[in-house]
Amino acid sequence: MPDSSIIAIDAMGGDTGPSVTVAAAINILKQRKDVKLILVGLTDQITAELSKHNSQTSDRLSIQHASEQVEMDESPALALRKKKDSSMRVAINLVHEAKAHAVVSAGNTGALMATAKFVLKTLPGIDRPAIMTTLPNMKGHTHMLDLGANVDSKAENLFQFAVMGSVTASAVDNVDNPKVGLLNVGSEAMKGNAQVKAAEPLLQNSNLNYIGFVEGDDIYNGSVDVVVCDGFVGNISLKSTEGVAKMIGQFMREEFSRNLFTKFIGLIALPVLTSFKKRVDHRRYNGASLLGLKETVIKSHGGADEYAFSRAIDVAILEVEKSVPKNIESQLGALLEKQPA
């Protein structure tokens, strides 16, 4: 763990760019005295944004100029090839050059993954990096991966995801042997598609705390710490729950704004509704980890606001403090040795 974590921030990434990223950076520096931040992007825009907050560069906050930016809908391959001076690329370079310990970006996910993989490289033993996020559950939180970096994953990929997820959960939650489950359509051994059936023996023969198959509802009931799945399945699971949560929220708003009487009730119930809203606030869980790379890379939601983006920076700081990539690397060897040839 470094004396002071240095985080490179892609200041231009996301739907809103500097107006969110700069505000979040200022906010983090107030809370965390042991952290240094580098804002990467168009110096003019970043400086202007700092001024708005009566702030400026300091020994803990610097600006690294980058002349280009990756668009949200740009092809990852094109971004990688053509945008050598993008805020995203320059931020990742800072980590590669050991001028920063981690990078946080709210930019194009595909471009971030492709560029990070190209510049920082994957850890030995990892074929494909995966995206892991933290989700609330009834008792605390669950880690889940992959969420969309990989589709048509092979059994070996799912096994690597399990190792990366277990190591990361163990490090950031300070727990030994987190419970790892493989996402399936039933808990019986005969169930599942070819993918999970092939991955099952690899997990059973590992020294992970593998608890077997878990189902979609187990992600949220607190029975498992790390849920492993193919990126296609994980992305659809996550987006489905986002959709249903949004619908439930709308139904609730509609019911409370039906007429004057229900609006009045809503006013009375406001303290309870507010604390409820806080508990289900998905912004608290912003900041997905790109695992399997040699360094820490955190992806923020593109539409993150200041609070949400701050949370993504927090995730980066925590993973630097816990040396997550080094932990994965050192434990990967031992775990892979246990595998049958």
Place this chain on the structure above:
Amino acid sequence: MPDSSIIAIDAMGGDTGPSVTVAAAINILKQRKDVKLILVGLTDQITAELSKHNSQTSDRLSIQHASEQVEMDESPALALRKKKDSSMRVAINLVHEAKAHAVVSAGNTGALMATAKFVLKTLPGIDRPAIMTTLPNMKGHTHMLDLGANVDSKAENLFQFAVMGSVTASAVDNVDNPKVGLLNVGSEAMKGNAQVKAAEPLLQNSNLNYIGFVEGDDIYNGSVDVVVCDGFVGNISLKSTEGVAKMIGQFMREEFSRNLFTKFIGLIALPVLTSFKKRVDHRRYNGASLLGLKETVIKSHGGADEYAFSRAIDVAILEVEKSVPKNIESQLGALLEKQPA
């Protein structure tokens, strides 16, 4: 459409058997004067249950004795081979013998699918029947299939699911050309796993109202009428949303029961909370259709209560009235002709 729909009910199926199924049957007969029901199972138990409700058999309510029952965790293959006089099997036989128009069961899903497929057969052009359910969305409801009958579906299977879903949605909702979407991890053409990439051209070349790829959150935002996916993906999506909805419900209860003050607020807000609860009540959507069979087979949730099981019977009645299997059969030929060889 028959003069009077006759529905065979597997009275022993589900977690609670006759105490739920018989009560639901009595309830339906009160509401629907044009419906006849046959309760299939242990005559003694069914009669006793009828007595509890001061009810008895009539020209609209008969009992068909069946001496066995399929257990919830029994192997479908074993149930099919060994339990020839199970309430499930006998109820399906009644449909095969044209003594009933449809069957409703809250029993073992795998056994119901296997037995229905064996006894009733699939429609010409259908390789694998699929399970479709109705889900609430922000504007009304969405139909989604497959929800777990098929894993590792081929492109042709997904196409057949799309046809069956479109025809059924059109019939039961009285809409022409319902919007059909293929569930994917992004709406861009390059995205997706091998399965959806292979299915995409089949759907594009059909005369379905195919709107392209949809994502997990689209299931609940009202932008699509029929969501098509592999059963592995569909089951995990559905279970994930069930899990998150349950968690949200628990958080809300916890917030309202935190202390005397919040409990008092909960009391005041009760009318609003009750009408909200009604809107998100999943029991309203109970009754999944096993599509692709020659007759109508409806699967109720195993844990359904009287209200939920009544809804499943309602689904059966509606599909009989709309001749769903015949509609699928007649439109399948025309749609399949449009397919490139």
